Amino acid sequence: MHGWSGKILDIDLTRGTFETRALDMDMAHQFLGGRGLGARLLWDLVGPGVDALSPENVLIFCTGPLTASGMQTSNRFSVTTKSPLTGTVLDANSGGWWGMQFKRTGYDVMIVRGRAAQPTYLEITPNGLQFHDASALWGKTVFATTDALGQDNNRRNVLCIGPAGENRVRFASIMNDRARALARGGPGAVMGSKNLKAIVVEGNEKNTAVDMDLYKFMLYETGKLVKASPLTNQALPEFGTIVMMNVINDIGALPTRNFQASQFEGADAISGETLRETLLVGNQACWACPISCTRVSRTDKGEGEGPEYETAWAFGAECGIDQLDAIVEANWLCNDLGMDTISAGVTIGCAMELAERGILDSDLRFGRADLLPRALRHIAYRLDLGAEMAEGSFRFAASHNAKEYSMTVKGLELPAYDPRGMQGQGLLFATSNRGACHMRGNMLGPEVLALPRLIDRLTAQGKAGIVAIHQNSAAVLDSLVLCKFVNLAVTEEYFARMLTAVCGTRYTADDLMRAGERVWNLERLYNLREGFTEVEDTLPRRLLQEPVRAGPSEGYVVKLKPMLEEYYEFRGWDKHGVPTAARLKMLGLDTLPNLQCREEKKPTIARHNGQAPVLAGGVR
């Protein structure tokens, strides 16, 4: 294959059947793969109002045209579904080896439909696809399942859920290669609702370049720049992402105790520097990655991967905990149970605040590292208070008439940046299609690290264009599917030339950025069709109305309204945040099935009422 094999593996768990279908290559060229192709397929497959945990929802595993090509970081893949946590379109992507191996089975995409009658796992090998009874595996944790199914990094790769997915915890993750995660938004719960325990892949096909000379040249040039960059050749290998702890704390943007403060007195104790001096025993790389950002840590309870910055924050500053070994072990436990560490930590932090305010009858308190393992187990197994917390912090807090203490956007828990100290990040969180997300265009670069140039993080004016461009760029990487860290060393021009070499069709950086914008707008349409409106483009009340009380960001709230107005305009949307017919035509989205575009003078919006909603400017 050269980029795309042109094949979709379509599996019906209800019937226990599968078929190979042709991938629409026009669609593939327009949406690339990964997140983009997943969103396009989801538009067709999961219509408005479908319950995310019903058999009518689907899981769409997508590789990209560069997956398994051998390009730096070409190991990643994505899953797309409707999120049981947010109700939005959801994609999550992961590294490791599984994506590479799945591509080697000769498929670009795997669609999983329906619900198996009993616990099942799938095995795809050169001999074909087999359905297996997973009754003996049901109830096993992620690590035990992975070992039982014969994980061998370069040859046989296991993707599975843990008890959290089986129990449909709304932020359950799908794990691959033991400790890599399709984490956010609850894809593990969808997989659990289908009685699907695991998917094992072994393949032997290759994704080779049409133009080998150009491929080798781009491989060499990219490798040279990755090696030359102090970010990819020194900072990330030596410290991993957890080095951000002191950086973000220093500027007063480290959310602390459920975003009640923006600096944590214990930040240094849970930082990358401290990890390196105490618990770090090595680092690790995904397939075809020269960066090696993964940490390997050891405590007196064992050794394992992690923690990343987000996880160290979620179980650390967010919960008022400064014991690094407890955080490292909580990360392992969360991975083994199969849950998103960010949502888990922020939900626990929410519970801690509710308990301290007397709203919740619980012994959970900020700083109680000893209670983390119990909290995580109770969530995963839906025991006691854990059964409520398993619904995610928004539903949990709302059930106690305290939803203002849930730090979520569109139901997804915020990650490790207090946007009162990073205004552009606030706009990013409010407008991200899957809910509050830092991986859909992180403003960390321009607002903090001066990448490419420093802009004032405390100014709201002028952020809209930068946010939108970063969002489009992230969509490109998520659709190719490549690791965002390679983008620290090389630009979209490099990706375009590598894609040209591999698939034989000429792409430019502009083509890729246009594809990214197309994906962003398609996701927006999906959410609008589900009934989301401008009302949900917002932030928790705390961040809009409670000024930071101390530190470098003292006195600031997020000035969202003017940023949002600017953002809608920059995006070419109407003032209600709905893509206009003209913008959709420019992106080639005007011909989407079940969408009509016509010119009208006044934009109208209506919620879904049994027919395709009118979106705007006559877009129906």
Add this chain to the structure above:
Amino acid sequence: MARVKLYGNLRRLSATPHCVVQGATVREILDALARDNARLRAALFHDDALAEHIRITRNGRDIRHAQNLETPLSENDELAIFPPVAGG
């Protein structure tokens, strides 16, 4: 005078990664820090200018929003010096 904190791999280049240093501007502080420490000087400076990717904040605000290396300092100011870092 300022309290100075070195982060990342800069910590290993100084025997006192957290210290109080005399100086009226950021430049004077850095010169004092790097005096008799060639490795730290090489990490902080490229010729006479601040090395690319080195970030310095004064009380949490990047000095590029002030007067860069000529930013004046008050007693009790805190300078944080970061090497190239990245994350997510």
